[in-house]
Amino acid sequence: MLTCDDYITPASLDEAFDAMAAHRSHYRIVAGATDTLPWAREGRAGDVHIPVLIDVTKIHELLHISVGDKRVRLGAATPIQRFLDDTNLARSLPAMPRCAVWFADDQIRAQATIGGNIVNASPAADATPCLIAHEAEVELAKKSGGKITRRRMKLDQFVTGPNRTELEEGELLVGVECDALPGCGGSFEKVGHRRSLVISLVCLATLVKLDGKGRYIEDVRLSIAGIGPKPLRLNEIENFLRRGPVSAERFNQAADMPVSLVASRTRQEYRREVVRGFVLRGLINAARAAGAKPDTLTPELEAAYA
Amino acid sequence: MPDLQFQATINGRKISRSAKPHQRLLDFIRDDLNLTGNKEGCGAGECGTCSVFVDGTLMKSCLLPVAKAQGTTIETVEALAKTGELSVLQKAFHKTGASQCGYCIPGMVMAATAALRTNPFADREEIKERLGGNICRCTGYQKIFDAVELARDVQNGTLPASALMEDEAESGDFIGKNVRRIDTPSKVSGRLKYAADMTMPGMLHVQVLRSPYAHARIVSIDTSAAEAIEGVAGIITSADVPGEDGFGVFVNDQPVMAQDKVRYVGEAVAAVAAEDLLIAKRALSSINVIYAPLPSVFDPEEALCPGAPVLHDYAPDNVTKHIPIRVGDTEKGFAESDLVIEETYSTQPIEHAYLEPEAGLTYVDHDGVVTIVSPDQNITHHRHMLARIIAKPISKVRFIMSPVGGGFGGKEDMIYQGMLALLAMKTQRPVRLVFTREDSIISTAKRHPSRTVLRMGLMRDGRIRALRMKMICDGGAYGLSTEGVMRKAAILAAGPYVIPNVRVDTFGIYTNNTPSGAFRSFGALQTAFATESHLDICAERLGLDPFQIRRINAMRDGALTHTKAKLGSVSLMRALDALEKASGWETGAPTSRGEIRGDLDRPDIRPPCALGARFAAAEKREAAE
Numbered sequence: 001m002l003t004c005d006d007y008i009t010p011a012s013l014d015e016a017f018d019a020m021a022a023h024r025s026h027y028r029i030v031a032g033a034t035d036t037l038p039w040a041r042e043g044r045a046g047d048v049h050i051p052v053l054i055d056v057t058k059i060h061e062l063l064h065i066s067v068g069d070k071r072v073r074l075g076a077a078t079p080i081q082r083f084l085d086d087t088n089l090a091r092s093l094p095a096m097p098r099c100a101v102w103f104a105d106d107q108i109r110a111q112a113t114i115g116g117n118i119v120n121a122s123p124a125a126d127a128t129p130c131l132i133a134h135e136a137e138v139e140l141a142k143k144s145g146g147k148i149t150r151r152r153m154k155l156d157q158f159v160t161g162p163n164r165t166e167l168e169e170g171e172l173l174v175g176v177e178c179d180a181l182p183g184c185g186g187s188f189e190k191v192g193h194r195r196s197l198v199i200s201l202v203c204l205a206t207l208v209k210l211d212g213k214g215r216y217i218e219d220v221r222l223s224i225a226g227i228g229p230k231p232l233r234l235n236e237i238e239n240f241l242r243r244g245p246v247s248a249e250r251f252n253q254a255a256d257m258p259v260s261l262v263a264s265r266t267r268q269e270y271r272r273e274v275v276r277g278f279v280l281r282g283l284i285n286a287a288r289a290a291g292a293k294p295d296t297l298t299p300e301l302e303a304a305y306a
Numbered sequence: 307m308p309d310l311q312f313q314a315t316i317n318g319r320k321i322s323r324s325a326k327p328h329q330r331l332l333d334f335i336r337d338d339l340n341l342t343g344n345k346e347g348c349g350a351g352e353c354g355t356c357s358v359f360v361d362g363t364l365m366k367s368c369l370l371p372v373a374k375a376q377g378t379t380i381e382t383v384e385a386l387a388k389t390g391e392l393s394v395l396q397k398a399f400h401k402t403g404a405s406q407c408g409y410c411i412p413g414m415v416m417a418a419t420a421a422l423r424t425n426p427f428a429d430r431e432e433i434k435e436r437l438g439g440n441i442c443r444c445t446g447y448q449k450i451f452d453a454v455e456l457a458r459d460v461q462n463g464t465l466p467a468s469a470l471m472e473d474e475a476e477s478g479d480f481i482g483k484n485v486r487r488i489d490t491p492s493k494v495s496g497r498l499k500y501a502a503d504m505t506m507p508g509m510l511h512v513q514v515l516r517s518p519y520a521h522a523r524i525v526s527i528d529t530s531a532a533e534a535i536e537g538v539a540g541i542i543t544s545a546d547v548p549g550e551d552g553f554g555v556f557v558n559d560q561p562v563m564a565q566d567k568v569r570y571v572g573e574a575v576a577a578v579a580a581e582d583l584l585i586a587k588r589a590l591s592s593i594n595v596i597y598a599p600l601p602s603v604f605d606p607e608e609a610l611c612p613g614a615p616v617l618h619d620y621a622p623d624n625v626t627k628h629i630p631i632r633v634g635d636t637e638k639g640f641a642e643s644d645l646v647i648e649e650t651y652s653t654q655p656i657e658h659a660y661l662e663p664e665a666g667l668t669y670v671d672h673d674g675v676v677t678i679v680s681p682d683q684n685i686t687h688h689r690h691m692l693a694r695i696i697a698k699p700i701s702k703v704r705f706i707m708s709p710v711g712g713g714f715g716g717k718e719d720m721i722y723q724g725m726l727a728l729l730a731m732k733t734q735r736p737v738r739l740v741f742t743r744e745d746s747i748i749s750t751a752k753r754h755p756s757r758t759v760l761r762m763g764l765m766r767d768g769r770i771r772a773l774r775m776k777m778i779c780d781g782g783a784y785g786l787s788t789e790g791v792m793r794k795a796a797i798l799a800a801g802p803y804v805i806p807n808v809r810v811d812t813f814g815i816y817t818n819n820t821p822s823g824a825f826r827s828f829g830a831l832q833t834a835f836a837t838e839s840h841l842d843i844c845a846e847r848l849g850l851d852p853f854q855i856r857r858i859n860a861m862r863d864g865a866l867t868h869t870k871a872k873l874g875s876v877s878l879m880r881a882l883d884a885l886e887k888a889s890g891w892e893t894g895a896p897t898s899r900g901e902i903r904g905d906l907d908r909p910d911i912r913p914p915c916a917l918g919a920r921f922a923a924a925e926k927r928e929a930a931e
Contacts, residue, residue: 003584006325007310007373034369037330038350042744047587053327055374084920101917105439106420108351110363111370195917196438197352 001047001305002040009055013174017143020170027052031077031116034108057113062174065157067092072134076115080127081106083196083224093178094186094289095205099130102190105197121159121230122199129223129231130205131187132156134178142171150174150204160255161229184209184219201267202226202274210246214293217241222282227271228263239277242274246287246296255280314378317341318383329608329783331375332356332367335382342503343383343496345536346713347441347661348743355413356441357420358382363422366439369371383412383496386419395419396494397470398457399450400486404488406444407659408493409499409711414440415494418454426462430455431919440835443661443712491638501708502665502740503682509667510539510851512729512739513586514722515593516749517568517575520604520818522868524567527576532592537585540733541593542725543576549697553720555687556627556789559618560821561762562695562724567600569617569783570820577725579737606815607757617783617816626814627783627789630798636763639772639807643763647844651836655780656753658825662711663746668726669736676727681710683718691720696727703727715824716750719786751786751823754779754814756795756832759842764806768858772807775799777833781814782821787828788814795829800868801837802878803859808868846896853886853893 010016014222020027030036040048056062062077065086070305072092080103083089083096090097092148103109103126117127118138138154141148151305155176167173178179184207203226220241225231237254244250255276262272310326316339325334335358344367358367359381392400393416403912405411413740414437421428421436428436432805433454434447442450459465473483492498503880520756529541544551544565551565552558563574576593580586591718601615608614609624616622640646666680676696682688685705693703722739729737741749756779763772777795781788792812799810812833814822827834845855867873885891892905907913 001583005327006308007371009373009376031369032369033371033374034351037369037371041350042742042748053371055371057374085365097921098918101920103434104351105354106436107354107357107366107417108369111374112367176700196435207330208618 002037003047003049004053005051007053007055009058011058011060013059013061013141013148014143015080016054016056016059016172017148017170019052019089021143023052023054026050027054030055031057032079032112034104034112034194035116035120040273056115056172062115065089065193068180070180071177072180074114074178075149076113076118076173076175076270078114079110080112080114080117081109084109091182092180093130094181094184095130095185095188095207096127096134098186098188099126099203099205102126102188102198102203108197114176116160118155118176119165119167119173121163121165123162123229123231123233124203125201126188126190126200126225127202128155128159129203129225131176131178132231132233133205133207133221133223134176136171136176139175139177140167140171141174142168152177156231156233159230161181176185181207181209183290185286185288186291187282187285187289189282189285191274191278200226202271202278204275204278204282207287208283208286208290210287210292214246214291215296217243217287220283222279224275224278227275235278241283246292248296248298251280251283251297254283310373312372312376312377314375314380316380316389317382324351327373329372331360331366331370331372331380332360333374334372335367335380336503338568340505341382341384342499343663344416345409345412345472345500346502346660347409347663350743352441353410353413353661354417355410357416357440359416359420361684362857364416383416385497386415386849392491392748393419394460394470395422395454395457396452396491398460399494400490401470401484402449402452402456403484403487404445404449404453405487405490405493407661407710407712408489408498409500410440410442410619411493412496414442414450418450418457421454422458422461424921425920426458427923428458429919429923432695432923435917435919443599443659443714444903462861473581474818494651498709500662500665500711501667502662504667504679504708504734505738506667506669509736509738510729510733511583511586512577512579512726512737512747513583514574514725514739515576515590515595516577517564517571517573517597517794519568519597519599520571521600521602522568523600523615523930524575524665525596525598526566528594529576530703531594532578532589533582533587534663535585535592537581538578538589539581539735540579541576541589542732544726546732547695549695550590551695553688553691553695553724554785555684555718555787555824557785559620559689560721560784560786561727568597570818572820573783574722574725574749577729577739579729579733593882602818604817604819605629606778606813606817609815609817610778615725615818617818622818627792629792629810629812630801631796631808631810631868633805633809634772634807636772636774636807636809640761640763640774644766645772647840647846647849648759648761649840649843651756651758651824652754653753653835654833655820655822656825657747657756658712658714658716658750660712660714660716663743664722664750665738665740666723667736667738668723668730670730670734675704676731677704677706678723678726679706679708680715680723680726681708681722682723683710683713683715684720688720688723692724692727692734695724696731703771712827715787715828719751721750748820751821751825752782753825754781754788754791754822754832756831758782758836760836762840762844764844764848766848768845768848768855770803770805770859773800773805773837774809775811775836776832777836779812779814780817780819780822782817782819784821786823788819788822791822793829794835797867797869798830799833799837801834801841802876803856804861804865805859805868810868826838842896848896849897851895853882853891856882
């Protein structure tokens with residue numbers, strides 16, 4: 001059971017930093033709180049008393065979203081459900097709706113935030129691989145000497161391992177900026193123990209951009225989580241496929257490539273097998289969503305992995 | 307630190323009240339506003355019994371700090387039938403029989419309401435997806451989905467409102483008709499009070515101290531520091547039992563709280579009643595128990611070995627119960643057989659996971675009657691046992707069965723009612739204990755894990771000549787229903803088949819694992835799993851169709867079972883015919899099929915789960931526009 005003496009809901013970054021300074025080392029930041037409350041239960045952290053909880057989800061800046069031609073900026077408190085409800089956002093981040101629909105359930109998605117998912121840094125986090133495929137950068141802010149200073153960092157460098165990030169004491173994740181990729185086909189593959197409310201054993205985000213004829217790959221991005229301590233971009237596969245034709249043979253060759261990356265603590269054999277099928281299925285689904293010509297993907301391939 | 311001044315509009319009414327900063331919205335709604343329609347099933351966002359609307363968005367109120375709902379408009383399940391008239395969805399749940407134990411139903415009705423508000427035309431796949439955050443253990447979901455589809459069609463005018471009414475009897479015959487359950491309106495509206503929904507003036511809150519050891523001697527228990535805490539009203543240990551301690555179903559081997567030693571992790575050692583939950587929790591952490599760990603045993607076969615740790619003095623061999631059945635001469639039967647196959651089968655422990663965690667409210671009434679209100683599946687037996695434990699005449703003990711929010715056998719054991727009685731007697735105040743999901747999983751019985759060696763001898767034509775089965779079950783630390791489970795497992799071990807030579811031995815064994823107990827089928831699952839799996843293997847070896855091998859051996863009307871029960875009529879052949887037809891079974895031995903089975907992918911066979919039904923619906927809408 002989680003107990004606290006005070007629950008503070010700042011309306012601005014200044015107020016948040018003031019509360020953090022006033023309660024230095026006696027506070028914990030909460031966003032959606034969907035991880036914090038289950039964590040403070042028997043069998044995990046047990047009964048936990050945190051003197052002050054500071055809730056960042058009412059800070060205006062953290063709720064702001066802007067969608068540009070090149071980049072999308074998401075406030076850190078953006079609820080995951082927005083990726084399903086906001087068609088404008090979905091168009092620029094084509095794998096995110098598929099990711100979101102596998103994320104917990106409708107109710108938790110309305111509360112859980114993108115920033116929380118990143119900072120929590122679970123090796124199985126669903127949103128992080130999607131964002132990494134979009135070349136995401138995190139924006140971090142802190143207040144010192146009465147001034148708010150900011151820095152930026154690539155998301156894949158920010159997450160350093162299970163539940164570990166480069167976030168410093170007194171610093172807040174305020175936003176995420178990533179590539180806008182309208183016109184790409186997106187897919188999200190996930191395997192877990194059931195359909196809703198399930199933590200990924202393995203998940204894979206795939207984005208594919210094709211030429212106007214739907215036969216050549218102009219850009220391809222794959223990012224995978226659950227197979228090691230942190231999410232990974234599959235650069236070798238991307239380089240192999242980029243500026244090449246869409247074909248079943250090449251997708252099959254690509255699927256054989258990432259096997260050496262599997263480095264999770266448990267069930268390596270199983271994950272290795274899953275990854276092969278996932279890469280193939282991710283590529284097919286993303287290519288199809290990008291408008292690949294049907295004859296480029298043989299029926300056999302589709303039947304086996306679609 | 308100050309309390310929050312919490313302001314919101316709840317079910318159409320403005321409220322402004324102080325709230326504790328750590329409270330969850332669920333606590334505030336249930337405890338402070340006494341709106342108990344929405345339940346707590348897990349406290350971790352998994353089950354959805356607590357789902358409420360916050361500014362029109364469905365959320366899990368167990369995951370929501372109350373401060374997050376500051377200034378919002380909240381609808382609980384009570385809002386849906388505010389005037390007493392059920393909503394269309396609630397009526398549809400009533401019509402289709404979507405509510406059984408009812409504990410998940412308030413949350414389920416809310417999720418269904420949210421699904422149809424979001425997409426009034428959602429198809430069944432999309433409904434499934436949108437209800438994905440809510441768990442039901444009784445219905446298997448199909449009737450719930452039926453209800454949502456019915457409500458959708460009535461709301462959209464494609465079905466008349468009369469479709470929500472009960473089916474009429476045809477010349478007095480209700481068979482095959484949807485007869486509405488009379489308890490459903492109270493469940494779909496959230497009006498029904500389960501034990502955790504009940505309160506009494508002056509009620510104390512109970513918490514239980516549990517053993518962290520699987521097997522340990524209790525050297526001492528010091529409750530003095532806990533007793534001294536302001537707000538603590540009473541603490542009990544085994545020493546407070548005035549009568550003859552010990553409960554069970556077949557053997558009374560389990561004390562109300564651990565006596566001289568603990569036998570499994572999670573066993574109750576002491577209990578506290580206090581003015582509120584936090585004080586009770588604080589008191590628990592102030593009780594000082596000194597344990598001397600003992601060697602433990604976690605595998606039933608190891609528990610049978612000489613020199614294994616002994617759990618109960620009365621059973622030095624750790625055998626809770628052995629049930630033998632002997633018919634004919636199995637050795638002779640195997641010798642006569644054309645084919646003898648032996649295999650080993652195992653099943654795992656299973657938690658019942660009823661949506662309602664255990665809860666009980668207990669008080670001593672004006673006549674001195676100790677009254678226990680709890681979702682208890684065996685109140686008469688428990689009443690007799692408790693009278694002996696608390697040394698009172700039977701007329702001074704009363705059990706009231708509150709609505710059982712799912713039991714499946716898991717609420718047949720008196721594992722907490724004894725503590726409540728002792729605390730109510732000690733404090734002379736009403737006391738209430740509400741289990742968390744974790745309490746429920748750690749301390750209550752599981753389905754018996756089993757290991758079965760099965761040897762079967764058959765003739766080439768498929769007739770079974772002999773069956774020998776030895777099943778060893780892990781009964782855990784206490785007897786509970788083990789004897790009965792072993793008995794039924796043995797009785798049904800050879801299945802509904804004519805077998806001239808049968809030798810069955812089922813063993814329930816004590817170990818330091820969580821006790822095993824009653825669970826749907828009560829032992830039949832474990833032996834049937836072995837026997838039926840074995841028949842499939844035998845069919846394959848003999849080149850027979852699995853249905854055929856069962857028909858060849860099926861008991862017919864007038865058969866004598868292996869335990870000498872005469873069966874007037876046996877419906878097995880009809881059941882096999884119906885099953886074969888309904889499953890679209892592709893006739894033939896298991897070896898006769900090619901790579902692809904012809905009986906799959908039919909329209910009436912459910913495909914594996916997938917997500918994304920809402921995308922398909924959206925694409926269809928866009929195409930239509």
